[in-house]
Amino acid sequence: MKTTLALAAAAALFGALPAAAQESRLQEVLDRGHLILGTGSTNPPWHFIGEDGSLQGFDVDMGRLVAKALFGDPDKIEYVQQSGDARIPNLATGKVDLTCQFMTVTAERAQQVEFTIPYYREGVGLLMMDRGDFADYDALKAAGGDVTVAVLQNVYAEEMVHQALPGAEVDQYDSVDLMYQALNSGRADAAATDQSALRWFMVQNPGRYKDAGFGWNPQSYSCAVAPGDQRWLNFVNTVLHEGMTGVEFPFYSASFAQWFGEELEQPQIGFPVEYK
Incomplete structure (x- = not known):
């Protein structure tokens, strides 16, 4: 029973x-x-x-x-x-x-x-011309206000750039293409963009660009069910x-x-x- x-x-x-x-x-x-x-x-x-x-x-x-x-x-x-x-x-x-x-x-x-375990760690990086005026992140930071950084326009863009380069001038653009054009033309010394986009851009243009060697604003990418x-x-x-x-x-x-x-x-x- x-x-x-x-x-x-x-x-x-x-x-x-x-x-x-x-x-x-x-x-x-x-x-x-x-x-x-x-x-x-x-x-x-x-x-x-x-x-x-x-x-x-x-x-x-x-x-x-x-x-x-x-x-x-x-x-x-x-x-x-x-x-x-x-x-x-x-x-x-x-x-x-x-x-x-x-x-x-x-x-x-x-x-x-339900998030899966992360499969990638994203963050912001600085894309530079391979033969530009500055060697790396340390050189950019030391130059202070003599550095101009191009970034995609949003309400947090200037604050985000200044987390890495407090003294830099920040130019905001309403498209990624215009941001990269500013870098290519010399109007910007670096472009602040996702690390993944930075790496992809370097893969597509070997020898033309380099990574400044500094990343910030980490975030996890996961799949979901x-x-x-x-x-x-x-x-x-x-x-x-x-x-x-x-x-x-x-x-x-x-x-x-x-x-x-x-x-x-x-x-x-x-x-x-x-x-x-």
Whole structure:
């Protein structure tokens, strides 16, 4: 009698749980046979349409890494090209299994989605002409008000630049193209931009530009899944972790080198570096 009552109570409790707690998206994706990834299409090196017409970029590669782990084939993936403001709604409605779209981790967003472990650490850097008047960040800082920095226009732009170069003159531009034109023409000594954009620009123009060697305003980029599905989140976390530290490091590091022009060091053998 007690056993029967216990089973009935367990069944009632399980029936009261939300569907996400009963059936994981992981099994749904496996049964479907392909991953549905939400990402963008207009922001290299993260996600953009290449010359061959295919969607590519570092975010896209993170989705391909997950598809490879699921099916042994990184191409078993369907893309939903979405705007930035659709990232969270498309997860909430189940339109996508996973979003990888240079999504900054914030406490507010973490109340609406489950963030994966970070796969990139973004920040602001200073792009300079390779043969400009200043050698590096230290030289820029020492020059004080004799330095002009170009930056994309926004309400925090001047404050942001002055965090790194307190005495610099700040010229704001309403497009990235105009910002780079100011640097190319000599009207600016440096351009303050995302580190990822800086690296991509250097990859596309070898020998023309250099990194000043200083970064600030760090923020984490993570993929995201709908809340309430720990098994699916654990799986994606495992894939990303092993991409950065384990058996799939060659895949992750090749993508990193392609889009950011940086060769990553092999993960240390022996004691797991995460726990040092």
